[in-house]
Amino acid sequence: MNKKELFCEKNGKLHIWHTVITGFAFLTTSIAWAIYDPYVTRILNKILNESDFVTKLSQSLASAIPWIGDFAAAQGESTISATGGFTLVPLFIGFIMTFDNIFGVIFQPTFGKLSDRCHSRLGKRRPFIVGVAPISAILFFLIPIIALNVKGEGTLIVTMICIILFVFSMSLWRAPAVALMPDLTPPHLRSEGNAIINLMGGLGSAVGMVAGTIAIVLCGIFSGLSKEQIKADESVSFPYVFAIGSIVMIIGMLVVRIFVKEPDSRIDSKAADNAYADDKARRKAEKAAKKAVKLTTGERKSLLFMLGCLFFLFCGTNAITTFFSLFAQEILHMITSEATIIMLIFAVFSAISAVPAGKMGTKVGRKKTILMGISIFLSAFIVFFGVFVVMLGNQNLSISKYVTANNAYIAIDNQMNDYNANLSDTAKANGTEAELLTMDGYVAFLNDGAESEKYKAFDEYLVTNAGKSVYDDIVNVAAEVYGAEGNETFAKAMATINDSVNEVTKILKVLIYPVLILGGAANMFITVNTLPLVLEIGGIDKVGTFTGYYYTATFSAQIASPILYGFIRMFAGTYMSLFYYSPICFAGAILMILFVKHGEAIPQDIVDKIEEENAD
Numbered sequence: 001m002n003k004k005e006l007f008c009e010k011n012g013k014l015h016i017w018h019t020v021i022t023g024f025a026f027l028t029t030s031i032a033w034a035i036y037d038p039y040v041t042r043i044l045n046k047i048l049n050e051s052d053f054v055t056k057l058s059q060s061l062a063s064a065i066p067w068i069g070d071f072a073a074a075q076g077e078s079t080i081s082a083t084g085g086f087t088l089v090p091l092f093i094g095f096i097m098t099f100d101n102i103f104g105v106i107f108q109p110t111f112g113k114l115s116d117r118c119h120s121r122l123g124k125r126r127p128f129i130v131g132v133a134p135i136s137a138i139l140f141f142l143i144p145i146i147a148l149n150v151k152g153e154g155t156l157i158v159t160m161i162c163i164i165l166f167v168f169s170m171s172l173w174r175a176p177a178v179a180l181m182p183d184l185t186p187p188h189l190r191s192e193g194n195a196i197i198n199l200m201g202g203l204g205s206a207v208g209m210v211a212g213t214i215a216i217v218l219c220g221i222f223s224g225l226s227k228e229q230i231k232a233d234e235s236v237s238f239p240y241v242f243a244i245g246s247i248v249m250i251i252g253m254l255v256v257r258i259f260v261k262e263p264d265s266r267i268d269s270k271a272a273d274n275a276y277a278d279d280k281a282r283r284k285a286e287k288a289a290k291k292a293v294k295l296t297t298g299e300r301k302s303l304l305f306m307l308g309c310l311f312f313l314f315c316g317t318n319a320i321t322t323f324f325s326l327f328a329q330e331i332l333h334m335i336t337s338e339a340t341i342i343m344l345i346f347a348v349f350s351a352i353s354a355v356p357a358g359k360m361g362t363k364v365g366r367k368k369t370i371l372m373g374i375s376i377f378l379s380a381f382i383v384f385f386g387v388f389v390v391m392l393g394n395q396n397l398s399i400s401k402y403v404t405a406n407n408a409y410i411a412i413d414n415q416m417n418d419y420n421a422n423l424s425d426t427a428k429a430n431g432t433e434a435e436l437l438t439m440d441g442y443v444a445f446l447n448d449g450a451e452s453e454k455y456k457a458f459d460e461y462l463v464t465n466a467g468k469s470v471y472d473d474i475v476n477v478a479a480e481v482y483g484a485e486g487n488e489t490f491a492k493a494m495a496t497i498n499d500s501v502n503e504v505t506k507i508l509k510v511l512i513y514p515v516l517i518l519g520g521a522a523n524m525f526i527t528v529n530t531l532p533l534v535l536e537i538g539g540i541d542k543v544g545t546f547t548g549y550y551y552t553a554t555f556s557a558q559i560a561s562p563i564l565y566g567f568i569r570m571f572a573g574t575y576m577s578l579f580y581y582s583p584i585c586f587a588g589a590i591l592m593i594l595f596v597k598h599g600e601a602i603p604q605d606i607v608d609k610i611e612e613e614n615a616d
Helices: 003-007 016-022 024-050 052-064 066-074 089-096 099-116 126-149 154-184 187-223 227-232 234-259 269-292 297-330 336-352 354-364 366-394 399-430 439-448 453-466 469-482 490-538 540-572 575-593 604-615
Strands: none
Touching (some): 016 024, 016 154, 024 052, 024 089, 024 126, 024 187, 024 234, 052 089, 099 126, 099 154, 099 540, 187 227, 187 234, 187 336, 227 234, 227 399, 297 336, 297 366, 297 490, 336 354, 336 490, 354 490, 366 575, 399 469, 399 490, 469 490
């Protein structure tokens, strides 16, 4: 069965069903990464905050350089919890979250080339997918199991080993998975095939984003916990989330193994080796010929500024995708499954905007469309951050003061979540239903003076775990942020902080939806047009070279940005800093693209005229 029979109908059109089946290879990788970023950052945040090593290292650095701790405190970093104050946790998270991109840069090209020369009964690409994808799925499933069950300082080490092995294994078969469709599709149908493959990837991402919600339901069924109990300690649902991803990865691998009919590459392997050697020599000659074709000075400047634009763009977007779940936890007070659901809105509107973005790039120009996309992104950020600042102004608060109050709220809320988790475990062991506590209920108990055994028990638990000084800490925070008058007692201080934080959070939870809708549309206006613009600068003879330039710029940003933003978050004291880090990056991208003078598509009427002249 040849390539045409596999991926072409008799009328010469793309065989949709066969292409969809092939897309399961890309779907399996997409669901893994859709789950990986939001959930692994939450797991790392938990482990690192509980690590004595990280805590002592942070405290040692703050002691050695006193202004660091003072600066962090001035930005609102909490000192109420045991791990409060200056912390290296965001920097560690940022560093660890670069591993997948670093491994991708190092290993993906190598294993892509190895698959070119693979001779097996399953073909060139499927051995890598079928052989390594199950290993990736197992390692993926083990990440939360190890992170949540290994105790002590070994937790971080063993979890890190599992994460490193997972991202390494993924880098071994991602390139062969991407190469499978072009390998089996005639060149003139690859654009159509790529659209379907990306649609399958989008489907995988969507499944990954709703996996948290599905996992909560499954966790409730198998563990007997209520939805409220799971939300009180969402980590109990994490193994189910990763299990969903692992199962889909296995299913995708089986679909590729059983239904994708990749030709047997063992046939005449000697001839294949000779063909590869001939092709290698041909490509070497072509490479030498391409080097002889020099860009003009203007084209070189346009290329450099465009690559700079890409670097800033991906720095801004990567920080959002990597740290959004932690932003949602801190600022929106959402659990991870809720954060991934609202990110689905971003993905959906990105997909909806893909075709209009392509048409806009053709009609008004790629550069103008990219500028429009970045401007929409910036506008959405400015509106969100502006409303946030206005709300704080209405309460006579600065950003640092609100962060101080919000972190104090989170410190008490975390204690309540731990307490509720203990209640759930006890109730489950006794076969009874746990009566969970709420922050509003606790504040009402403190201020109304009503007798409530469950809230009285929590009050005692709070003092035991946080220390009796927690009362003074909350009073001091309320006095510092809102003034001493009316906040003389713990009960009044908690009421003030609770009301203030809830008022801001309620509005931001609504406002985040239009921001993500606009951001999704803007993302596609940018994404659809950046690679064609770069390729147009190089011309048709340098597509491979300039694609390499494109990915060098984007991968560099995705390696640098998590570390850079982690460093900024370490000092800023809040993940709200995303809303000035990313806009600054986008502003840098705008500045860079203003100097790009090449890369627009040649208008079709000019192309037709040239073809007519050549024909004559």
